[in-house]
Amino acid sequence: xxxxxxxxxxxxxxxxxxxxxxxxxxxxxxxxxxxxxxxxxxxxxxxxxxxxxxxxxxxxxxxxxxxxxxxxxxxxxxxxxxxxxxxxxxxxxxxxxxxxxxxxxxxxxxxxxxxxxxxxxxxxxxxxxxxxxxxxxxxxxxxxxxxxxxxxxxxxxxxxxxxxxxxxxxxxxxxxxxxxxxxxxxxxxxxxxxxxxxxxxxxxxxxxxxxxxxxxxxxxxxxxxxxxxxxxxxxxxxxxxxxxxxxxxxxxxxxxxxxxxxxxxxxxxxxxxxxxxxxxxxxxxxxxxxxxxxxxxxxxxxxxxxxxxxxxxxxxxxxxxxxxxxxxxxxxxxxxxxxxxxxxxxxxxxxxxxxxxxxxxxxxxxxxxxxxxxxxxxxxxxxxxxxxxxxxxxxxxxxxxxxxxxxxxxxxxxxxxxxxxxxxxxxxxxxxxxxxxxxxxxxxxxxxxxxxxxxxxxxxxxxxxxxxxxxxxxxxxxxxxxxxxx
Numbered sequence: 283x284x285x286x287x288x289x290x291x292x293x294x295x296x297x298x299x300x301x302x303x304x305x306x307x308x309x310x311x312x313x314x315x316x317x318x319x320x321x322x323x324x325x326x327x328x329x330x331x332x333x334x335x336x337x338x339x340x341x342x343x344x345x346x347x348x349x350x351x352x353x354x355x356x357x358x359x360x361x362x363x364x365x366x367x368x369x370x371x372x373x374x375x376x377x378x379x380x381x382x383x384x385x386x387x388x389x390x391x392x393x394x395x396x397x398x399x400x401x402x403x404x405x406x407x408x409x410x411x412x413x414x415x416x417x418x419x420x421x422x423x424x425x426x427x428x429x430x431x432x433x434x435x436x437x438x439x440x441x442x443x444x445x446x447x448x449x450x451x452x453x454x455x456x457x458x459x460x461x462x463x464x465x466x467x468x469x470x471x472x473x474x475x476x477x478x479x480x481x482x483x484x485x486x487x488x489x490x491x492x493x494x495x496x497x498x499x500x501x502x503x504x505x506x507x508x509x510x511x512x513x514x515x516x517x518x519x520x521x522x523x524x525x526x527x528x529x530x531x532x533x534x535x536x537x538x539x540x541x542x543x544x545x546x547x548x549x550x551x552x553x554x555x556x557x558x559x560x561x562x563x564x565x566x567x568x569x570x571x572x573x574x575x576x577x578x579x580x581x582x583x584x585x586x587x588x589x590x591x592x593x594x595x596x597x598x599x600x601x602x603x604x605x606x607x608x609x610x611x612x613x614x615x616x617x618x619x620x621x622x623x624x625x626x627x628x629x630x631x632x633x634x635x636x637x638x639x640x641x642x643x644x645x646x647x648x649x650x651x652x653x654x655x656x657x658x659x660x661x662x663x664x665x666x667x668x669x670x671x672x673x674x675x676x677x678x679x680x681x682x683x684x685x686x687x688x689x690x691x692x693x694x695x696x697x698x699x700x701x702x703x704x705x706x707x708x709x710x711x712x713x714x715x716x717x718x719x720x721x722x723x724x725x726x727x728x729x730x731x732x733x734x735x736x737x738x739x740x741x742x743x744x745x746x747x748x749x750x751x752x753x754x755x756x757x758x759x760x761x762x763x764x765x766x767x768x
Contacts, residue, residue, distance in 0.1 A: 293763040294360045297350050299367070304347020306368045310375075311340035313426050317379070317419035326415045332379035339375065353768045359760050366751040369427075369743060373398045376423060383416040388732050395739045397423035399746035400632060402506025402602035402720025403738065405728045409511050414492065417509045421499035427746070428503025428533065428632035429473050472540045477502050480529040488522045501529040504632045506602025506720035513604045520588055523605060527592055530601035534560060534627030555668055556628040559638045560598065567622045568594030574615035597622045600634040602720025609723045613706045616723070620710055623717045624687070634718030634745050636687050640680045643667060647677060686749045690741065691716050697737050698725070715741035 314337050321330035356364075373394035380390035389405045396403045397420045409417065480502055485494040493509060500507040510516035514523045539554055571590035575581040581589070589605050596603045597619045608616070626635015643665075650665045657663060665672040691712050698708035707723040714721050715738040726738065744752055754760050 291759060291763060292357055292359075292766050293759065293761055294357070294363050295353070295765050295768065297768060298353050298356060298360050299364060300347050301350040301352060302356070302364050303367060303371075304344045304350070306364070307340040307347070308344040310368075310372055311337045311344065313422075314340070316422050317415060320418045320422075321379075321413075321415040324414045326382075326413045329379055329382040329413065329415055332382045336375050336378060351768060357766070359754055362751040362754045363760065366747050366755045369398060369747060370755075373423075376419070379419070380416065383413055388735055389728060392735050392739055393420065394423065395742050396720070397421075397505070397507065398427040399718050399742040400424045400428045400503045400505040400634070401715060401718040401742045401745070402500065403715055403722055403726045403742070404507065404720075405726060405730065405735065407511065407728055409509055417496055417507075418492075420507045421496045421505070421509075424503045424505030424507055425477065425499040428505060429470065468541055469537050472537050473502065476529065476532050480525075480532075484522060484525045484529075487525050488517070488519065497526050498529055501526045501601060501603070502533045502632070504530050504533045504599050504601045504627065504634070504718075506530075506596070508603065512607075514592075515605045515607075523592060523603075527595050527599075527601060527603055530599045530603065531560075531564075531595055534599035534601070534631050534633040536628045536630035537632075538630055539628075555642060556638045559642060560628060563622065563625065563638070564594045564598045567598055567618055570618045571611075571615055574612055574618075578612050578614075579610075593619070594622075597719065597721065598625070598627065600626050600717055600719040602714070604721055607724075608710070608721055609707065616706055616710050619721070620713045623713050623719045623721070624691075626717050636684050636717075639667075640684060643672060643677060643680045644684060646672065647681070683749065686753075687716065687745075690744050690749065694737050694741050698734060701731060701734060711738070712741060716745045718742060718745045 314333055318330055318333040318337065321327070321333060373391065376394040376398070377387065377390040380393055381387060385393065385406065392403075392405050395401075402424070406412065477498060480498040481494050484498055485491050488494060496507070496509045497514075499505075506513075508514060508516075514526065517523055535557060536554070539557065542554075543552065568591045571593055572586050575590055576583060576586035579586075592603075592605050595601070600623060608619075624635055625641045626637055627633020629637045629639040646665050646667050650663055654661075654663055665677065691709075694712040694716070695705075695709050698712060699705060703711075703725055707725055710721075710723050711725045713719070715726075
């Protein structure tokens with residue numbers, strides 16, 4: 283008997299969404315205590331009251347959700363919807379306290395989405411005049427956005443239930459989230475260790491504690507928010523600059539890889555294909571940028587070497603810090619950075635982009651297609667990456683995701699072209715947002731039209747959620763249709 287596929291599809295169950303969004307609301311309430319404390323310390327009491335309001339709303343929602351029975355199992359579309367809504371509702375809530383720092387609604391929303399998606403694009407100017415609590419809150423949101431609110435919840439609250447594993451799997455296998463509480467806690471420990479070590483290191487180098495905290499929180503998460511208008515160009519010391527960007531490099535590596543490296547299998551860890559690919563990609567991009575800065579722009583040898591290496595790391599890790607005006611470099615260098623940003627960092631890291639592993643799979647499939655043309659018709663050639671055989675479904679998923687990324691970028695690029703922006707700069711801006719990088723040619727600003735701000739907001743969310751989760755939320759049958767029982 284043939285079963286029609288539509289008969290096997292189920293819409294999300296509202297009690298399930300409410301139950302687990304309530305748990306995530308509780309975790310977000312706990313995370314909001316940090317910016318609340320900063321507002322009190324810096325005597326920004328009006329902003330502190332706004333954070334108290336946000337915490338109250340979150341706790342009320344959590345309290346109501348506690349009475350809902352836990353389901354035996356979470357559907358895949360429910361898990362994806364919960365993850366996506368967590369990254370949509372959290373910036374919406376944080377827009378309220380951000381507006382207390384003098385931002386309009388749309389600018390506050392843009393800033394909050396850029397923060398929680400670890401992008402780093404900013405429409406805020408004159409940062410020196412902004413409250414310290416606001417600057418800390420942006421970096422703090424990048425820090426917990428990089429780790430993932432869902433992973434924090436799995437690590438701290440949800441135990442070993444099947445439901446907790448279902449929640450982590452949509453971002454898992456392909457991002458930070460792991461499938462057990464133990465692995466999630468290991469990831470949390472590694473992330474916190476990198477953060478604390480980085481703060482101490484940058485503090486000792488720069489002698490500025492608050493600057494170290496704000497920049498390290500943004501660096502480990504490969505977020506890129508700076509407390510200076512010109513990013514790290516306003517820091518004179520190259521030691522401080524590279525101290526900060528080195529943490530972005532650490533964040534762009536698969537966090538589970540640290541567990542392997544610090545175990546007895548460290549030799550296996552340092553031979554990881556993504557680690558080698560990341561080093562090679564940074565080296566190639568740095569060489570291309572050096573040629574542009576030194577030979578085309580006439581920059582001195584030492585300055586060109588420093589800027590090119592820094593920008594190479596920043597673009598490839600999707601960190602978004604910069605030491606010079608991006609609009610000042612030539613189009614060839616911009617195009618090189620666009621490709622680098624689009625590829626991004628490693629799977630299982632805080633970096634954005636399509637990820638190096640997926641790019642390696644794409645290259646391997648191209649190689650297999652070309653190789654098969656030289657083989658007998660009856661010969662069988664299975665694609666492999668290292669010692670692993672690539673399954674057909676895995677390859678299809680990678681190729682579809684890459685196509686979706688390109689599609690989102692092209693559509694968003696057309697929107698900027700319709701407003702008359704230069705094609706190369708517009709493409710750079712859209713890729714920077716979609717890959718959650720944060721480097722800007724100057725298009726992203728307080729004067730940018732509101733519709734384009736919203737386009738970039740969607741790009742940042744698509745990039746952080748790797749498109750599929752947000753598409754599920756926008757898919758009507760996900761909400762309307764037959765539902766399973768709890």
